[in-house]
Amino acid sequence: MRIFRNAWLIVDENGIIVKITKSPPNDVEEKITFKHSLIMPGFVNTHTHVPMTILRGLKDDVDLKEWLEKYIFPAEAKLTADDVYWGSLHGIAEMLSSGITTFNDMYYFEERIADAVLKAGVRAMLSRGILDIAGDTEKAIKATREFLDYVKKLWHTKEYSKNHIFFAYGPHAPYTCSKELLMKVREMANDTKFRIHIHLAETKWELTTFKEKHGKTPVEYLDSIGFLGPDVMAAHVVWTTDNDLEILAKRKVKVLHNPTSNLKLASGVARIPEMLKKGITVGLATDGPASNNRLNMFREMLIAALIHKGTKLDPKLMPAKTIVRLATIEGAKVLGLEKYIGSLEPGKFADFVVINLKTPHAIPFHDIYSMLVYTLERDSVEATYVGGKCVWKKDVGPTSYDIWKVCEKVQKIRERILT
Numbered sequence: 001m002r003i004f005r006n007a008w009l010i011v012d013e014n015g016i017i018v019k020i021t022k023s024p025p026n027d028v029e030e031k032i033t034f035k036h037s038l039i040m041p042g043f044v045n046t047h048t049h050v051p052m053t054i055l056r057g058l059k060d061d062v063d064l065k066e067w068l069e070k071y072i073f074p075a076e077a078k079l080t081a082d083d084v085y086w087g088s089l090h091g092i093a094e095m096l097s098s099g100i101t102t103f104n105d106m107y108y109f110e111e112r113i114a115d116a117v118l119k120a121g122v123r124a125m126l127s128r129g130i131l132d133i134a135g136d137t138e139k140a141i142k143a144t145r146e147f148l149d150y151v152k153k154l155w156h157t158k159e160y161s162k163n164h165i166f167f168a169y170g171p172h173a174p175y176t177c178s179k180e181l182l183m184k185v186r187e188m189a190n191d192t193k194f195r196i197h198i199h200l201a202e203t204k205w206e207l208t209t210f211k212e213k214h215g216k217t218p219v220e221y222l223d224s225i226g227f228l229g230p231d232v233m234a235a236h237v238v239w240t241t242d243n244d245l246e247i248l249a250k251r252k253v254k255v256l257h258n259p260t261s262n263l264k265l266a267s268g269v270a271r272i273p274e275m276l277k278k279g280i281t282v283g284l285a286t287d288g289p290a291s292n293n294r295l296n297m298f299r300e301m302l303i304a305a306l307i308h309k310g311t312k313l314d315p316k317l318m319p320a321k322t323i324v325r326l327a328t329i330e331g332a333k334v335l336g337l338e339k340y341i342g343s344l345e346p347g348k349f350a351d352f353v354v355i356n357l358k359t360p361h362a363i364p365f366h367d368i369y370s371m372l373v374y375t376l377e378r379d380s381v382e383a384t385y386v387g388g389k390c391v392w393k394k395d396v397g398p399t400s401y402d403i404w405k406v407c408e409k410v411q412k413i414r415e416r417i418l419t
Ligand SMILES: [Zn+2]
Pocket: 047, 048, 049, 199, 235, 287, 288
């Protein structure tokens, strides 16, 4: 959390940070100067379903169940693998525009999301969302294996993709996956050491259903079958008991906090301050753009800073500095990538955001964390770099593709799926 004034960030030809120095470097190939700017670590968005930009605003302000069953599922059933590719490029551009350099995704046609990640030059941990409510457990396992094979093929054929695409298992939720499927995922994760990405205890309905069916909370249930561990990344975790928090802390489960989505879908407010007190690692997340409706880390930081204060009547909860940590280094820990991303240190990837501080509302300047969380918005982002390479620039957009061509495609997809 150190702040360097008038400093140089030296990056090598592999996009790795060499050092941060006060003296201007001489023996470098290229120098770029950012005046009146803050250079900070890229944000880590720990839970999303990126191609859902296509479905954003399709229907808002209804119950989660109605929203899913009446609007989202029928529209998703019409999406092709190509649609998912274009939707991903669309969503990634928006993430880059708010300084997100790494994201954790769960969806289907995940192969095409991997293609979009490589095209955009961003980093992502990707999981093929699986479920077996209809009893098709084998099919779910097969889908996961196929996606892992695809990722391995990319790692093999495109050496650089190893630093951009990370694999995780994606059992959708305890209520959509059978015990058999969950146990199988646990077994595979033990063997391969890849992480597990799951939705957990998102709604009151989920808690009530598990209590009725198993006499346990969703967290207790997963623990009773030996599913929980330090490699589990659990999204939402809103409906928890004191015992649940003990379990999560003991098993070192990582929590993905989606404050906007939880408010918009009226799921509730997760007990994040208590989790942090217990030493649970928490990352910040936007959730999918259809339930947010933005992929904007500045908005997410603001809401995460405000809701806990307001609901607990305590302004000391979730201070700005903590919030910035959740959006950067803690998010990196959630993904198990803290050795590579999440802060600007020698040996890590040069994933950084350039934020313009020469704007009237950033003057006078007292505290950078306060400024980032409470004052600034994504329009302050000047450029986003991944591995020392500029992947997004203000007034240009993504540097490796034409965002307007993508918008045209997405508009056509919208027209097709709604007819
Ligand atoms: Zn989700």
